[in-house]
Amino acid sequence: xxxxxxxxxITTRAVDVIVNxxxxxxxxxxxxxGAIHRAAGPELLAACRELRRTDLPDGLPVGAAVxxxxxxxxxxxxxxxxxxNRHAGQTDPALLASCFRESLELAESLGAQxxxxxxxxxxxxxxxxxxxxxxxxxxxxxxxxxxxESGEDTAVDLVEFVLFSSxxxxxxxxxxxxxP
Ligand code: ADP
Numbered sequence: 001x002x003x004x005x006x007x008x009x010i011t012t013r014a015v016d017v018i019v020n021x022x023x024x025x026x027x028x029x030x031x032x033x034g035a036i037h038r039a040a041g042p043e044l045l046a047a048c049r050e051l052r053r054t055d056l057p058d059g060l061p062v063g064a065a066v067x068x069x070x071x072x073x074x075x076x077x078x079x080x081x082x083x084x085n086r087h088a089g090q091t092d093p094a095l096l097a098s099c100f101r102e103s104l105e106l107a108e109s110l111g112a113q114x115x116x117x118x119x120x121x122x123x124x125x126x127x128x129x130x131x132x133x134x135x136x137x138x139x140x141x142x143x144x145x146x147x148x149e150s151g152e153d154t155a156v157d158l159v160e161f162v163l164f165s166s167x168x169x170x171x172x173x174x175x176x177x178x179x180p
Contacts, residue, residue, distance in 0.1 A: 001144040003137070003159050005176070006116075007169045010162040011039035014074040016112035017067075018162075019103045021120040022080040024059035026052055026066075032118045032164075041072040048080070062090060063098030065106045077110060079103045083121030093135055096121055100139030107156055114158040119168055129168055133175040136161060 010018050010032060020036045023029050026048040028037045037044055047068040052059065060066055065081040081099040084090030099120050107115045117136060121127040140159050147154045163169045 001140070001154060001157055001159060003140055003161070003176070005169055005172050006160050006162045007164075007166055008162060009035065009164070010116050010118050011035050011073060013116045013160065013162055015114035015116045015158070015160065016075065017077045017079050017103075017107045017110070017115045018070070018073065018075040019065075019115065019117045019120070020078050020080045021083050021118050021123070021125075022060065024062065024082050026056065026060055026080060029124075031123045036073070036078060039073055040070060040078065043071040044068060044078065047071075063095040063102065065099065065102040067106055067110060075116070077107075077112065079106050079115075081120060083125050083127070085124075086121070086126035090125075093131065096127065096132065096135045097139050100136055101143060104140065104143045104156060104159075108154060111155045113155060114160070115156055116160040116162045119161070119163055119172075122168065129171040130175060133161075133172045136172075137175055 021032050060082050062082045065079050067077050067079050070076050070078050081103050084095040119132050122129050122132040
């Protein structure tokens with residue numbers, strides 16, 4: 001499984017899945033969530049409302065993931081996950097790891113080959129960029145290793161971290177290279 005760092009706007013990525021750093025309501029927000037809803041079109045909000053009406057009346061729990069079509073996006077699906085909000089006292093790294101793991105498991109079950117992640121929880125939700133990067137790399141490598149051990153191939157063979165700022169790319173690069 002390849003892991004690549006990309007600087008830019010995740011809504012432009014022609015991958016099978018882009019992951020949305022959503023909130024529990026699934027009804028849109030700012031940051032990457034707002035950008036994804038704008039680019040996907042109103043059909044995405046309608047699909048999210050339908051999920052709320054049916055499977056998720058209380059919203060999507062922190063650390064969980066759910067898929068919708070990508071509608072007007074180049075990506076085929078959007079996987080929505082809810083990162084922990086540090087400002088609300090959600091400081092358990094296991095919750096953040098769960099976002100990456102559950103998104104990958106869901107992408108795998110969809111048969112997706114390529115998945116793009118933003119820096120979940122590193123924006124409004126207030127997590128330190130380095131901790132997000134460490135958690136993200138760890139979750140992806142653990143996911144890949146679990147398949148290798150079982151001798152199976154993953155459907156997912158490319159994971160991109162699509163990062164808005166060059167500073168965030170630098171943090172992810174440093175973590176990948178194991179530097180200070
Ligand atoms: P959260 O609420 O989970 O912290 P945010 O959307 O506030 O989510 O921020 C998560 C990260 O996504 C931040 O690093 C932010 O700069 C970045 N981001 C915002 N818009 C985009 C976009 N269009 N593509 C990729 N990353 C984005």
